[in-house]
Amino acid sequence: xxxxxxxxxxxxxxxxxxxxxxxxxxxxxxxxxxxxxxxxxxxxxxxxxxxxxxxxxxxxxxxxxxxxxxxxxxxxxxxxxxxxxxxxxxxxxxxxxxxxxxxxxxxxxxxxxxxxxxxxxxxxxxxxxxxxxxxxxxxxxxxxxxxxxxxxxxxxxxxxxxxxxxxxxxxxxxxxxxxxxxxxxxxxxxxxxxxxxxxxxxxxxxxxxxxxxxxxxxxxxxxxxxxxxxxxxxxxxxxxxxxxxxxxxxxxxxxxxxxxxxxxxxxxxxxxxxxxxxxxxxxxxxxxxxxxxxxxxxxxxxxxxxxxxxxxxxxxxxxxxxxxxxxxxxxxxxxxxxxxxxx
Numbered sequence: 001x002x003x004x005x006x007x008x009x010x011x012x013x014x015x016x017x018x019x020x021x022x023x024x025x026x027x028x029x030x031x032x033x034x035x036x037x038x039x040x041x042x043x044x045x046x047x048x049x050x051x052x053x054x055x056x057x058x059x060x061x062x063x064x065x066x067x068x069x070x071x072x073x074x075x076x077x078x079x080x081x082x083x084x085x086x087x088x089x090x091x092x093x094x095x096x097x098x099x100x101x102x103x104x105x106x107x108x109x110x111x112x113x114x115x116x117x118x119x120x121x122x123x124x125x126x127x128x129x130x131x132x133x134x135x136x137x138x139x140x141x142x143x144x145x146x147x148x149x150x151x152x153x154x155x156x157x158x159x160x161x162x163x164x165x166x167x168x169x170x171x172x173x174x175x176x177x178x179x180x181x182x183x184x185x186x187x188x189x190x191x192x193x194x195x196x197x198x199x200x201x202x203x204x205x206x207x208x209x210x211x212x213x214x215x216x217x218x219x220x221x222x223x224x225x226x227x228x229x230x231x232x233x234x235x236x237x238x239x240x241x242x243x244x245x246x247x248x249x250x251x252x253x254x255x256x257x258x259x260x261x262x263x264x265x266x267x268x269x270x271x272x273x274x275x276x277x278x279x280x281x282x283x284x285x286x287x288x289x290x291x292x293x294x295x296x297x298x299x300x301x302x303x304x305x306x307x308x309x310x311x312x313x314x315x316x317x318x319x320x321x322x323x324x325x326x327x328x329x330x331x332x333x334x335x336x337x338x339x340x341x342x343x
Contacts, residue, residue: 016286016292019285019286019296020295020296020299023285023296023299023300023303024299026303027081027299027302027303027306030303030306030307030310031077031081031302031303031306032047034073034077034080034306034309034310035047035069035073035074035077037310037313037314038068038072038073038313038314039313039319040064040068042065042068042069042073046061046062046065046069047065047069049061049065050065050066050068050069050070051069053066054070070205071204071205074205075203075204075205075207075208076200076203076309077306077309078208079200079203079207079208079211079267079268080200080268080302080305080306080308080309080322081302081303081305081306082208082211082212082215082264082267082302083264083267083268083271083274083305084274084278084301084302084303084304084305084306085215085219085297085298085299085301085302086215086218086219086260086261086263086264086301087105087260087261087264087271087274087275087278087301087305088274088275088278088279088282088297088298088300088301088302088304089218089219089222089257089260089294089297089298089301090105090218090257090258090260090261090264090275091103091104091105091274091275091276091278091279091297092229092275092278092279092282092290092293092294092297093222093229093253093256093257093294094107094108094257094275095279096229096230096232096233096253096290097158097229097232097250097253097254097257098158098161098162099158099232099233101279101280101337102276102334102337102338103276104272104273104275104276105257105260105261105275106169106261106272106275107161107162107165108142108143108146108147108161108164108165108168108254108258109142109143109145109146109165109166109168109169109172110139110140110142110143110258110261110262110265111139111169111261111265111270111272112142112168112169112172112173112176113138113139113140113141113142113143113168113172113262114135114136114138114139114142114261114262114265114266114270115135115138115172115173115176115195115196115265115270116138116142116172116175116176116179117134117135117136117137117138117139117141118131118132118134118135118138118192118195118196118266118269119175119176119179119180119192119195119196120134120138120175120179121133121134121135122183122188122191122192122195123179123182123183123188123192125188128202128207129206129207129210131195131266132207132210132211132266132267133266135262135265135266136211136214136262136263136266138172139258139261139262139265139266140258140259140262142168142169142172143165143254143258143262145164145168146161146164146165146167146168147161147164147251147254149164149167149168150163150164157247157250176192176196179192180192180193194321195269195270196269196270196323197269197270197321197322197323197324198268198269198270198271198272198321198322198323198324198326199268199269199312199319199321199322199323200268200309200322201319203267203268207267208267211263211264211266211267212263213263214259214260214262214263215259215260215263215264217256217259218256218257218258218259218260218263219260219298221252221255221256222253222256222257222260222294223294223295225249225252225253226290226291226293226294226295227290227291228249229253229290229294230289230290230291231244231246231249232246232249232250232253234246261275268322269322269323270323271305271322271323271326272323272326272327272330273326273327273329273330273331273333273334274301274304274305274326274330276330276333276334277304277329277330277333278297278300278301278304279293279297280333280337281300282296282297282300285300305322305326308322308325308326308329309322311325312324312325
């Protein structure tokens, strides 16, 4: 490497670090400001006092402010941050694995499988905690079925995964439709429909702590191996000629991305478009190299979904489903991507 290339790489690394710091600062600002927003607004002073109340702060403070901060706002904002980061990182991974920028995390049926599991649990009258368990199991099972079936195909694994994922998705959607058809329209059907729209209304610290474990595992795996993601953009023949076992890496990233997607869906319901939009926004900032794209996607996804949740609970007097807000924002972006790719 000559001096000119070394200087260029050094400048690019510095720009990336500055950009990452700016993204982190913006996400942190959105995170802190979100505590002030809601049906019961809190002033900055009330937020600080409510936070300090758990650490021996003895000054007089409204009990409602403490309850809202610790039992409602904190678990909800943390959930939005980790769901956004998880879906964005999973979307980046899937787009790299399938070499298609229009791929989203539910391509292998994880969202549909989680929706089927949750709908079945609600039909059976399970508690919110068990609904999360069934949703997580449903998402994992759907992706496992897609992968195992694709291995029996004579076509390339990438094409087989997409086809089997579409089949599993259609099958799970049919199962959800059947459950909604036989559900009690006065109670159960409403619960299923509300869950499928995606919302963080019922999020608690307990549900967040349960879901954070698979999220952290998936994020850690992808973060540590993110530089290997570039290898998945190669053709299988080219990778084999370089002595790279691309199937092993694909399986690892599919497993990690499935953990992220399933945990995100079981915590917040079906929240679409995040895994499709955010990787494109991250590429515009840091480029296509995955060692930089993954951290940028995580930060952008976290900040974006916190902001969308703020809009969901502040636009109208009644709270809007988070999945509806992300769909309204995502559909025009998808049209833009199609037009841009054609151009």
